[in-house]
Structures are given as structure tokens and as C-alpha cells.
Amino acid sequence: DTEVTQTPKHLVMGMTNKKSLKCEQHMGHRAMYWYKQKAKKPPELMFVYSYEKLSINESVPSRFSPECPNSSLLNLHLHALQPEDSALYLCASSQGRTDTQYFGPGTRLTVL
Amino acid sequence: DQQVKQNSPSLSVQEGRISILNCDYTNSMFDYFLWYKKYPAEGPTFLISISSIKDKNEDGRFTVFLNKSAKHLSLHIVPSQPGDSAVYFCAASDMGSQGNLIFGKGTKLSVKP
Helix, strand or coil, rough: CCEEEEEECCEEECCCCCEEEEEECCHHHEEEEEEEEEECCCCCCEEEEEECCCEEEECCCEEEEEHHHHHEEEEEECCCCCCCEEEEEEEEEEEECCCCCCCCCCCCEEEE | CCCCCCCCCCCEECCCCEEEEEEECCCCCCEEEEEEEEEECCEEEEEEEEECCCCCEEEEEEEEEEEEECCEEEEEECCCHHHHHHEEEEEEEEECCCCCCCEEEEEEEEECC
């Protein structure tokens, strides 16, 4: 089983809202990732957690705040987003940092 | 500067024939390569990978070839099926550098019945 689940599937929010994206995997993977994908572009890495510790933050604005409550869960807290932040947000996980990454279905975010 | 390039934005193939998707890279430190398939509004699905110690890896209808001297890899799908129609992303990583994946821009494959 290589399933990564993400909720919600779709999210529409205003620029003053606070919302969270959730990601879950039960494969025992110790590395989890957030990517952002705009239309007709490749996924771009945002954050990497390894053993529940943030190991990479690819210069992402502070209006995006990741959290890893335990080894199976990864959250992305959103606050004061801009319309240009509208995109598909993908979560991925892998056994270790250098192993194959498996992606979730994504959350389609629209910021009004 | 793009480190992973997929120069064909789209490819159209007849059902039953071979699909060949190409990918070039510039970073000689890359030592692990993957292909992902993506349908609209879904996450990428892992297809097949190859490490730099091999030049070919096969899994059913999918074969990946790696030419290290040319910094080129290709994905062959034989025979192509209409359900293969999707965007295919090539990705590369340098295992010695924590394995961050660098994706190409993708090639949209259309398999016509």
C-alpha cells in the first residue's frame, strides 16, 4: 500500500482566513514533504520533514506554516494568503530522505 | 536554470504503438531518476525509477533507459494504451545531497484509439 491521503480535496478561502491542509500516511515513512504546483508547471518543493523535524524550508513565505504532529501526519497552516497562492498543494512521503517519494492526490486551493 | 528538461510539451501516439518520452539533465551529481504520471487534478503517481549504476530498468510495459554520458533518459511505453494518456514528469535527485527531487516541466501524452 502506497497511499498518502490529503484533506480537503478543494478549499476556497479569503485573504483574511486561516485554514489548514492535512496529510496522512500509514506506511511508516519517516520523511514527509509539501509541494506547490501551479498550472502547467512542475511541482515545487516547499518543506521537508525528516523524523518529524523540519529539515528544509525552501524560502517559503511565513504565511505558510508547516507542522508535523507525529510521524504519520503533516499539516500546512495557511494565514493571510494572496490570490497568487492559488495552486494544487501536494503532500508526499518516503521511507527515508533518499527513497522514492509517493504523492497524495493534492488539495486544490483557491484564494479569493 | 533548468536542471531537468523535458523539451517536448506534448506527444501523440496511436494505441498499440510505442511511446517514447525524453528527459535531459545538466547536473552530473544526479544519481537517481524517476518517472511520475499525473492526471489532471490528481497527485503524481510513481511509475518507475533507475539509479545511475544501471542503464535500463523494466517494469511491465514501462522501460526506462539511462545514458549517463549524454545525460539523457527516456521512458518507453509498449504497447501504448488510451489509459496512458496523462502528463509524464521526469524527476532527478542527488542522493548525496539529501535527495531533493528536481522535476522537469512534463510531457503530455495522448494515446489515440
